[in-house]
Amino acid sequence: MSSLIAIAVGLAYIALMGSAWRFRESAGSSIMSWLLATLSIAALTSVIGIVPRDTDILGVSHLGQPALAVYAASLLLIIYSALTAAFLQQPRAIRLWSALGGVWWIAVVILSLVDGNASLAAETWISAIGENPHAAGLLAIAGWLALSGVLLISIFEKFYTARLPELANQALFWGVVTPLPLLGAIMGASSVAFLRETGWIIQLVGLASVTYGVISLRVVDVRETLRIATVNISLMLVTVIAVLVALLVAEEIEAEANRVVVLAGVALATAAIHAPIYAVSNAFANRVILRTTDDLATEINQFTQAITGVFELSEVTDVMIQTLRDVLRLKRSSVLLISPLEDGAFEIEPYQPKHSANNATMPRGHLTADSPIYQRLFEQREVLLQYDLDYKPEYTAVDPTTRNFFKQLHLAAYAPIVVQGQLIALLACGPKLNDTPFSERELATLKTLANQAGIALRNARLVSDLRTREHDIAESNRRLEAAKRQLEALDAVKTDFITIASHELRTPLAQIRGHTDIIDAMNEQGMLDQDQLYGLTTNLRKAADRLESLIGDMLDVSQLDLSAMDLRFVEASIENVVRMAIEPLQESIRNRRQSLTARGLRGLPPIQADMQRLVQAIRNVVLNAVKFTPDSGRIEITGRMLTDQQTGQQQVQITISDSGIGIDKQNQEAIFQKFFRIGDPGLHSTGATKFMGAGPGLGLTIAQGVIQGHGGRIWAESDGYDPEKLPGSTFYIVLPLQPPVGERRVMSFRLAGEASPPDTDEVRPTQPKKPEGLADRVQPNSDQEPPAEEDEVFEETNPTVFNPSASRAGLTAAALAAAQEQSEHGLESAHPPGDKTPPDEPPEN
Structure with a gap:
């Protein structure tokens, strides 16, 4: 009788292998290989059942039919564990099961053959293991229990962590049928004929269910x-x-x-x-x-009434989402809006209310008309399951970007909303509260709700689009008004500039013409002597210098606009740069009884800079402080090292503060715009350093352009504008020790005869903007050595007029010569008339 049952079971396994082979392409080669291996070993166990139990294989007493049954059952458990890992999509677990199981199986075989006390060949070895324990038997039983326990734990862990209800149902199905082949394999090794035959049948039923689970895309809903x-x-x-x-x-x-x-x-x-x-x-x-509702028609009717006459897109989507959650008992749901693009594709946008608590940016996807997803949703008008999108063969050609977009939504089903031949949205469902797959009845309900919501959603989208266009038009009008005001302000600035420029140009021209007329008249009368000629030509030179300076500023601003200002970098000392910047201003500072002090400059390391341009920039900032600080006021220049926390780059910060009239907060960025001036241009003063004697409004613009060309930053801070309380203002200049490679407009300055370096990329100056969060980005360098003297007060020794618009070669040579000449000398002290402060002590301001 046992032989007949074994033969029948073996034939059944052959039939299962034939069925599995027919579905090898749809199921996948990896899992199908493990399934065929499992069925083959199972068929082998039935063949072993035909062998008489008292037969010694190859004449070895320990290698009888019961031992072969134990070997086959153990091998079946190992192969089935690997099949389970493949079914649960755990490739690493496949290798682990194979390696550990192989070691365990070989150990059982070797111990049973080597150990003389091993009695796996005995029919009653399982029942006698307690009285006569041996290593092979104990290892075999321990392996069976360990494999079965770990296998069931991994199956149910997959059930609780599955991202889709269909995957959870597959894991649950596998967990329900897995005990059958495990129990059948162990019972098949029993010495009792009834248990052995029952084990074969149980194992066959279990493996038949396993074969169904492998070759079927969706298994039966176990919980339902x-x-x-x-x-x-x-x-x-x-x-x-x-x-x-x-x-x-x-x-x-x-x-x-x-x-x-x-x-x-x-x-x-x-x-x-x-x-x-x-x-x-x-x-x-x-x-x-069963958790079914008999009033589905009533709920759908209420849903239709709720969305009828509603034209707010947020209200329509809220009703749709809430109805879906109530009817289908969902954890979450959503509405995906679909808009056609110019290239014939479609954009998918998850709708998110404007006042939603979740402010995270939702991903957007794209769908083409030839995509299998579009054909399923639009042409077939059927619900699309995320599980089908992930595992059905017809969706393998879907673009990976589109596939990832749907996967990121963490939704389970999508119903199309089609109105007048256009796919306008998708009604999407997340997992159910009980995590079971959607039934056919529930998918039909989802499709019905999508059909009912089409007209209302289309009307709401039309209203939303109209309001969006109204908002865009209003925003465009606002920008046009702002542009109009800006153009009017620019026109006023140009008018003021013409007024100021004409005055600035007319004054030196009048001086030149007047003095030339005097020279001509005195020459005709023979009254021109050497001293008079020297005085007249000196005045002519001053007028020409003033005119040339104004024209040079205009040319510099035009170069900034065209990004055409070249910078030639040499090693420069901050102390010498500041000294050369303020030397031409010392006489004006002394005449106005102002105090100018400098601190912390000697300890600063040299930087790579364009000497001429950097001197010009710092002079413009200091000149601004001189002009807007009243007589007897004070100006302070300080320097320190900073470290950029983002890049770790060493930087130098120069701070120029004054006790002047201050700057209105709304103008602290505007002062760096060209032609910007504070005050009535009709009250313009020609004096270069007179109190509030504003020039053409180009100095700070040039300073910012030069500093940004060095890879640095400049900004101003002040408590406000008040000519009476004099809150003062502070200008911050931050310069890197080495300008970034991209900031170098030309290569470093080179001597005659040196090879020309390769061209570097051109960098255009950025728009003036105060750095945000600079206090967080830069920190004082604690390693900086303190300066030799606490205060460094500049003194004018041999004033030299430094003209920014002079020739570059001559000025660069002069700058290098001045730096070399004064490199061994410290900054000496000079004070306004009447100041008795010793040079080595800080002045009392």
């Missing part, structure tokens, strides 16, 4: 099947109880003439009582166990 079975059993019990009660009552009725009538009355009463009890039980079971 259990609920239906529970309901049917419960209703059957209600009927059984009613019939049983009727039979018990019928037994008590005596055999009388009217017994038939009494029995009929009992049957009628039983049916009358059973009918309502059955109805109530059925309704209770459907509501509690």
